[in-house]
Amino acid sequence: MKQQLDQSSEMTMDIFGKISGHEQVVFCNDPSTGLQAIIAIHNTTLGPALGGTRMYPYANLDEALDDVLRLSEGMTYKCAAADIDFGGAKGVIIGDPKTDKSPALFRAYGQFVDSLNGRFFTGTDMGTTMEDFVQASKETPFINGIPVEFGGGGDSSVPTAQGVIYSLKATAEYLYGDETLSGKTYAIQGLGKVGFKVAEQLLEMGAHLVVTDINQDAIAAIQAKALAIQGNVAIVESEEIYGVDADIFIPCAMGGILNDETIEKLKVRAVVGSANNQLKSDLHAKLLHEKGILYAPDYIVNAGGLIQVADELYGANKARVLMKTKAIYQSILDIYKQSELDAITTLEAANRKCQQRLEEQRGRNNFYSRQKSPKWTFK
Known part of the structure; x- marks a missing residue:
């Protein structure tokens, strides 16, 4: 038992070491739809985290985690470089987009996104489509990149x-x-x-x-x-x-x-x-x-x-x-x-x-000081 506890502790420390540069990592599991996903929020200094969700048949959990951590960090820099008031995040769904998709799976994913209460906005990426996120949007308002017919901007x-x-x-x-x-x-x-x-x-x-x-x-x-x-x-x-x-x-x-x-x-x-x-x-x-x-x-x-x-x-x-x-x-x-x-x-x-912009904005435009509504309008 002692050896098992030590191994478990070591594994936990390995995970926390791997995600140390991130604010939050969420593992999503819904057996009824087969959903297995990871959401990684890297940084919300500039505002709520924004990043697409990709679907890919990763060989194992480590490969999926490495990908979502790398991609979400990249989103922080991308948002800073584009001068938009959002932080960086990303989601990955483990599965083959050709065979493992279903409307129910994306509705389940939408529920996990909704549980973050506006810390994470997401939409399409490699292996996913606008139509997939029309399904997710039935469960949460924190979805973007949807068709014009549903109030979105269309094909990104x-x-x-x-x-x-x-x-x-x-x-x-x-x-x-x-x-x-x-x-x-x-x-x-x-x-x-x-x-x-x-x-x-x-x-x-x-x-x-x-x-x-x-x-x-x-x-x-x-x-x-x-x-x-x-x-x-x-x-x-x-x-x-x-x-x-x-x-x-x-x-x-x-x-x-x-x-x-x-x-x-x-x-x-x-x-x-x-x-x-x-x-x-x-x-x-x-x-x-x-x-x-x-x-x-x-x-x-x-x-x-x-x-x-x-x-x-x-x-x-x-x-x-x-x-x-x-x-x-x-x-x-x-x-x-x-x-x-x-x-x-x-x-x-x-x-x-990008680092200069993050430092300049630290404490000025943080997500927690912003309006909680999922949609904002220019004054």
Whole structure:
């Protein structure tokens, strides 16, 4: 018994050590629907925590916990960088989105979200849809990123993709002195909700694309698009994308893809993509810097969707979303210039900017001092 207690205590300490940088981690279990989920609230300095919920068939609980902790911390920085009054959080549902979804499962998840009483607002992410969160919204008002017909802002991948385009233009301006994107070659990893929209816009601008995706329907669709406008698209296998001769690499799939092995293969001048947590570790930002590859911090590049879902909580306004999304262009340029001025990586420059905002706002705009209503309106 003593040995069992000691092992249990050690396990508990391991968990608390792992989540020490977070305010709250909630494990959600509903056997009747099969729901197994984790909600991680990283920081509410700027306001109530905001972050999407993804559904993925994680191999084990540790893998799911590591992912939600990493993603939720990234949301804190993303909110700070986008200058919105929300903190960072994330949710993950353990399961295969193709086979394990049900309306009842998302209603059960909505009940867990509701139990946090406004500390956490959530909506779609990888593996989930707006329709899933229409179900969740039947149990809680703390849902965003839902269809226009239900009072939401609609598809958040639209402003996310637009933010990537603005980031690419800022990168071109910094590297070439001209923000024009046509005539250059872009290696795109992932043709999902965001990646496909980015690829479409680049094709229409006259860019050359090299793409990869495991979804053959997406590959066929982008080939059809290229054929219709006489565009230029080449298809490569998943691992080949890293060694493509291109101007800019655009990762729009899973995170953690920039590591020792893949960075060594890169033959590009910059990395500008929408995938969350592209760097395997912060050290890989330094490795990119040393190799002379400009890295656009992903949490700034992909902030367009966050801007829209945050805006929705004040009453959806597409013009306001577009205005704030356009600001990504200048934010990326400022980060590049600050990185060069201070002789630090672009990640360090971005993180310092976010940390400064968090420190400036500490005690000023905390969730607990805000109105408890789930929706706010501008005065």
